[in-house]
Amino acid sequence: xxxxxxxxxxxxxxxxxxxxxxxxxxxxxxxxxxxxxxxxxxxxxxxxxxxxxxxxxxxxxxxxxxxxxxxxxxxxxxxxxxxxxxxxxxxxxxxxxxxxxxxxxxxxxxxxxxxxxxxxxxxxxxxxxxxxxxxxxxxxxxxxxxx
Numbered sequence: 170x171x172x173x174x175x176x177x178x179x180x181x182x183x184x185x186x187x188x189x190x191x192x193x194x195x196x197x198x199x200x201x202x203x204x205x206x207x208x209x210x211x212x213x214x215x216x217x218x219x220x221x222x223x224x225x226x227x228x229x230x231x232x233x234x235x236x237x238x239x240x241x242x243x244x245x246x247x248x249x250x251x252x253x254x255x256x257x258x259x260x261x262x263x264x265x266x267x268x269x270x271x272x273x274x275x276x277x278x279x280x281x282x283x284x285x286x287x288x289x290x291x292x293x294x295x296x297x298x299x300x301x302x303x304x305x306x307x308x309x310x311x312x313x314x315x316x
Contacts, residue, residue, distance in 0.1 A: 171196055175223045176236045176297030180305035182313075188212065190219035193300040194226070201226070202300075206308035215305065216242050222227070224278040231282045234281020238261025238291030238298055240253040246275060247286050 173196045181188035189206035203222055207215070216239040224233070237243055250272060252261070258269045266272060289295045291302070 177219035178301035191304025192223035206312035
């Protein structure tokens, strides 16, 4: 099983507003950069999308060290999702889970892999996080240029 390191980030200019996501993947000395964007979105949606896209690009099951600066993503997938699924995608307050379709896509994407989740402080000089942030901003620019 390949060991893959992934750094992901989301960015939004306005919340909601134009947003982008980025992911930097490394495996056995190879690197891959991914990014994309949406014209009208939120930061949380872009954080989730970055992880989904990064995991879905892997062609076979991998051991993944996944680094995100989003507590929302890390806590959601490692802690909150079990209860959301048990309660038919409702929160403890019986309200629909925000971004449920993305959480469901992430839940499907993680099933193929063995993932160790790591939270990193954003904008604190971590090379992988800085690279993912740059890619997320490239994603924002990609949707702004089309406007």
